[in-house]
Amino acid sequence: MRFVTFLLGAAALFTSVAGQTSTLCNPLNATCPNDPAFGMNHTFLFNTSSTVTTSFNITAGTLNYTADGAEFTVAKRLDSPTIQSNFNIMFGSVSVIMKAAAGTGIVSSIVLESDDLDEIDWEFMGGNATFAETNYFGKGNTTAYDRAIYYPVSSDVRANFHNYTVDWTADKLDWLIDSNVVRTLHYADANQGRTYPQTPMTVRIGIWAGGDSSLNKYTIEWAGGETDYSKGPYTMSVQSAEIKDYSSGSAYEWTDRSGSWQSIKALPGNSTAMNAILKAQIPTLSAAQKFQALPQATKLAVYGGSGAAGAILLAALLFYCIRQRRTGALEREAYNAKVEKEREDVYKDQMELKEKGYGGWNNAEVANQGEDALGGWGKTHGSNSPTVPSTPKFPNVSTNEIDRADELWGFSKCSTKSRFPFTKYL
Ligand SMILES: *[C@@H]1O[C@H](CO)[C@@H](O)[C@H](O)[C@H]1NC(C)=O
Ligand SMILES: *[C@@H]1O[C@H](CO)[C@@H](O)[C@H](O)[C@H]1NC(C)=O
Numbered sequence: 001m002r003f004v005t006f007l008l009g010a011a012a013l014f015t016s017v018a019g020q021t022s023t024l025c026n027p028l029n030a031t032c033p034n035d036p037a038f039g040m041n042h043t044f045l046f047n048t049s050s051t052v053t054t055s056f057n058i059t060a061g062t063l064n065y066t067a068d069g070a071e072f073t074v075a076k077r078l079d080s081p082t083i084q085s086n087f088n089i090m091f092g093s094v095s096v097i098m099k100a101a102a103g104t105g106i107v108s109s110i111v112l113e114s115d116d117l118d119e120i121d122w123e124f125m126g127g128n129a130t131f132a133e134t135n136y137f138g139k140g141n142t143t144a145y146d147r148a149i150y151y152p153v154s155s156d157v158r159a160n161f162h163n164y165t166v167d168w169t170a171d172k173l174d175w176l177i178d179s180n181v182v183r184t185l186h187y188a189d190a191n192q193g194r195t196y197p198q199t200p201m202t203v204r205i206g207i208w209a210g211g212d213s214s215l216n217k218y219t220i221e222w223a224g225g226e227t228d229y230s231k232g233p234y235t236m237s238v239q240s241a242e243i244k245d246y247s248s249g250s251a252y253e254w255t256d257r258s259g260s261w262q263s264i265k266a267l268p269g270n271s272t273a274m275n276a277i278l279k280a281q282i283p284t285l286s287a288a289q290k291f292q293a294l295p296q297a298t299k300l301a302v303y304g305g306s307g308a309a310g311a312i313l314l315a316a317l318l319f320y321c322i323r324q325r326r327t328g329a330l331e332r333e334a335y336n337a338k339v340e341k342e343r344e345d346v347y348k349d350q351m352e353l354k355e356k357g358y359g360g361w362n363n364a365e366v367a368n369q370g371e372d373a374l375g376g377w378g379k380t381h382g383s384n385s386p387t388v389p390s391t392p393k394f395p396n397v398s399t400n401e402i403d404r405a406d407e408l409w410g411f412s413k414c415s416t417k418s419r420f421p422f423t424k425y426l
């Protein structure tokens with residue numbers, strides 16, 4: 001639905017609702033910046049926050065992430081968590097696997113929205129178990145609300161995941177439920193194309209209370225009745241979204257103020273969104289994998305020498321802390337830079353260990369292997385390599401062991417204030 005008209009003054013209350021269907025710069029009236037393109041096909045899995053932080057903006061509220069996907073929850077008045085893609089598609093398809101929220105007046109929605117207010121919608125009313133609403137707008141034209149059509153779904157939309165697709169080209173727009181086409185809009189059907197959605201779209205997913213008592217009676221009626229927040233919270237779960245951009249390039253330029261698809265130009269290059277996704281896909285090693293990736297000689301250096309048990313705890317702590325740190329922004333850096341940095345870190349850490357005379361240092365190995373014994377990554381070793389025993393097993397790092405290491409060495413884990421020397425690199 002086109003909320004801007006319905007909500008009037010109340011729109012400001014629901015930041016996301018306004019955000020879901022409004023525009024910062026309308027290219028029909030003004031010269032606007034180019035729209036960043038998607039320029040690829042990708043399936044977003046919402047069981048981790050990094051999907052959202054990499055490719056979407058949270059324009060209102062906060063989400064929870066579970067094995068089932070991202071949860072969008074209305075727990076109280078004015079909650080309206082919403083995300084918006086940081087890219088645009090210029091014709092394409094969007095398939096969202098989701099479970100709508102229950103609750104009278106609660107609206108779960110998938111909205112494609114362009115700068116000049118072309119819009120393609122899926123909407124689910126929490127009070128209606130078996131119907132999905134499809135809708136569209138062209139250039140923000142709201143003179144007739146006759147475009148909304150409801151379609152039955154095979155099982156309760158709030159209890160079951162279904163696959164809701166829009167497949168959008170210059171010729172026609174299909175809405176599909178679980179791969180069955182339920183509705184087709186041809187270009188000419190929309191005022192001879194004038195109000196056919198045809199400009200670069202962001203993808204927005206969110207939930208709000210169309211049944212909030214502050215809204216006008218038409219909106220509340222459309223949403224299925226007044227929302228009773230005391231019966232909440234009401235949660236929509238989004239498992240995944242497969243998004244395809246049928247164009248390629250780095251950005252979409254509006255070359256005139258017609259709002260016609262012929263006026264949109266795809267600029268060459270790789271998209272920022274694509275680069276971000278490719279970077280995020282770089283595998284991140286677990287602590288045990290990092291340890292295994294060390295040359296055998298390094299592992300021997302860690303295990304060998306006196307105080308082997310202490311050394312194992314230290315190694316456990318070291319990799320635990322590295323792992324903790326790596327869950328942050330560093331993971332996005334280019335893979336090579338990351339490996340190089342880790343190599344340096346391990347080297348520094350080990351030099352510190354050595355200087356402080358802590359256990360787990362094998363001087364003979366250092367003499368034998370030189371720097372390579374101090375955390376070189378995967379280099380092959382000469383014939384003077386020591387006999388390598390069967391692969392050392394990385395200890396299971398339990399919180400208890402970390403705490404024991406804490407006690408043993410008198411520092412607090414991963415803290416920059418720690419007395420423990422190498423934590424300053426963590
Ligand atoms: C754009 O201009 C049209 C016609 O002048 C006007 O009706 C419309 O409200 C304007 N839209 C925006 C978003 O400024
Ligand atoms: C994306 O998918 C569409 C339709 O399945 C296909 O035609 C297109 O080649 C794909 N694009 C890329 C970049 O793989």
Ligand SMILES: *[C@@H]1O[C@H](CO)[C@@H](O)[C@H](O)[C@H]1NC(C)=O
Binds near residue numbers: 048
């Ligand atoms: C997310 O789901 C995918 C596909 O089921 C799975 O491979 C991946 O491990 C899951 N990630 C998390 C963080 O649960």
Ligand SMILES: *[C@@H]1O[C@H](CO)[C@@H](O)[C@H](O)[C@H]1NC(C)=O
Binds near residue numbers: 056
């Ligand atoms: C999305 O977030 C980016 C980076 O924080 C920001 O530059 C951009 O303006 C945001 N876009 C929207 C539509 O909020």
Ligand SMILES: *[C@@H]1O[C@H](CO)[C@@H](O)[C@H](O)[C@H]1NC(C)=O
Binds near residue numbers: 063064071073
């Ligand atoms: C996230 O889940 C927790 C535990 O179920 C819940 O307490 C919290 O309110 C949820 N937060 C959001 C934003 O949904």
Ligand SMILES: *[C@@H]1O[C@H](CO)[C@@H](O)[C@H](O)[C@H]1NC(C)=O
Binds near residue numbers: 127128129130150
């Ligand atoms: C669900 O929506 C359909 C289509 O608008 C309507 O026919 C049906 O009566 C609704 N069911 C409920 C329980 O509101």
Ligand SMILES: *[C@@H]1O[C@H](CO)[C@@H](O)[C@H](O)[C@H]1NC(C)=O
Binds near residue numbers: 141143144191194195
């Ligand atoms: C807006 O939509 C109405 C109803 O479909 C139509 O009669 C009118 O011509 C449209 N206006 C424009 C500018 O396309």
Ligand SMILES: *[C@@H]1O[C@H](CO)[C@@H](O)[C@H](O)[C@H]1NC(C)=O
Binds near residue numbers: 095164178179
């Ligand atoms: C959802 O439906 C679309 C359209 O039929 C299909 O291409 C896609 O593979 C489906 N997604 C899943 C996860 O089944």
Ligand SMILES: *[C@@H]1O[C@H](CO)[C@@H](O)[C@H](O)[C@H]1NC(C)=O
Binds near residue numbers: 269270
């Ligand atoms: C785009 O990405 C491809 C593959 O990652 C790369 O080979 C190419 O040089 C990139 N093009 C530009 C213009 O950056």
